[in-house]
Amino acid sequence: MDNLNLTDNSRNIEFDDNDGGPYEDVVGTGILLKRVIKEGENDDVKAVDGDIVKISITYHGLGNSTPEEITFTLGYLLNIEGIELACKCMNVGEITLFKIKSHLAYGDVGVTEGPYNIPPNHDLVVQIHLISIVGHQNFLLDDTPVEELLEQFKTIRGRGKFYFQRNEIDRAMFVYNKLLNILQEVTINRCDELLLLEMSILQNNLASCYYKMDDYRNALKMSTAATTINPKNIDFVYKHLIILENLKLYEDGIIFIKKAIINLPSEGIKLERKLNQFMRYKKEIDNSQREIFRKMMG
Template identity: 25%
Template structure:
């Protein structure tokens, strides 16, 4: 008896749920209603701009029947949210899932309004449509102004997309509005996204694509061919580009200025990378652009071993290795400008590029600071600071910065230290952090220099050296008010500080230059207004 009652209760609950699910719901606030007849097969709904494909039939409420796609046995296609259909359709279809069938009651305000659509739709008529969502094709506005519209023809694999520095392999065909094919490659072409290829639309689109994806691009002439590439082509013509992303190679901008680029040839293991102090095993060769090998180290049987940040290999090579994972193989391209200032390879001024072919066989990181006792931390910090001082004097500011950074890290958290060790560690940390700020100034990393000085001032508000270096950074970034505040604060602490007085003179020069430029701008504005 109890079991029969339970079954009856469950059946009643199921019926209630089904009635609730297929009850009429309101969409928006203008009277559009929807009743689902058949549920869809996914959770996704189309976006504005997508090309949807539906079957439909409709009639005027209490009136004549309207057109039906079933009569023509051909689905109806339109772009959602582009005013190609009445507003009620745009809003209603946007709520539908693939495979869903629903009945929509569309108020006249979202249909043909006071005018109607003679002879079938009288003025102020509500419309009833049964719509089945068959499918849709994603179309995206990549520029926000309709300049590049991307239609996905075939979905790609995975979730990853290329980055700005990556090298991509694509197949494509570009056509003018007349249908004339003006460029293409069935075999595929490789190019660096940042450098671009053919036209701006290619680079913008490929960064949104997944491996194996095929897309059709509708490109306005403003995003089309570059004058230096297209020659006699009609640059004022819109384009259609069929584009396939075959694959890409990850490229890392090691130095942040495109002077040292690393292209991964074989992906490494895990997530860890060697850092300063790591013992690494590598195999590499260095060659010039003409193929001349100028250095070769290590082999499968006996890899070359060295310690990171001990100046045992050239800086560009070392910085690239610090971005690699165990087992990774990469090609590193070093720009000639970088070689002139940093590396000591046997190259001359005519060499534009140096290539390093590297395999990171293995590495072991040095003992982490959190496993050291207090004495070990202080000793390690002093040793790193000493190394940094030598590098700074030699003009090797990036290497010196890394030493100071590591030195400060050893003793930054000294809560467990004795009072005497804490006092020693604090003084050491302040010195290393300020020295690192000096490196950042030399490297032109002014925001980082000011950040480091601010950290020092948070611990020691009257530190004149920190104020001095921070005001130097502010002057370089034209933050004149902040620079003036630091100078005045420092001169209050040390009125006879010669360095701060010199900075004050420079500040006044910059302020006069700024006032003069503002006056010129104002004068130009007035002349245009006159």
């Protein structure tokens, strides 16, 4: 589920919500409840962001109660928030039943991918066995090959796209911003062209998020950063022009298009049309301002 590799390797404990005692309110608001079925090994060891955890998970009430084994890194929303929070409050070896409110799961959209069909606004009941904390993900190690970093970033960035397509913009931005902050640290000591291109993709994705939220100023800030790093990316260029046009920054647009024509000769005809369009808009604004000034002086 959730684009993670799944293998069946755990015994399912039969679910009976009337058996086993009361639930504990994990965060104090009723959005995540837990009932321990089997105690774990060590109360002092809890998973934290960046830890790679291996769990066996069973979804109850969805027509498929087969346990599935998954391994993922905490802190990047590679799984739903409720499951990430659940893993952080468990001990290794523990088996626990959780009730997760829908806004910590698949919200008002639901999900139809994979073996489950989760309706909108559906509260989940899941059984989790925290098998092990496999290790800790550290993107800042200087000896990590660039290709390996990019592969990991691509996987996590794909999760941001998953949220964006579901219109869960806040979650998409969380993923993109977290990766961008890591890349900004990584590139302090490793000024690699491929890493910079990955940074531009994240900036462009954030520009799309801000634009969808009608925050055009921050969209412009991110789009400017993306096109500065990667001025030959056609999609970035046209998205930047859409933002400039929305903000009526026609003079900035004219300057940008003239540079883009040099960088992207294959787009020359389309960009020339855009240039004429922006020049026409600017002329209309200038004429309007002159008319206002004339009336004020008259």
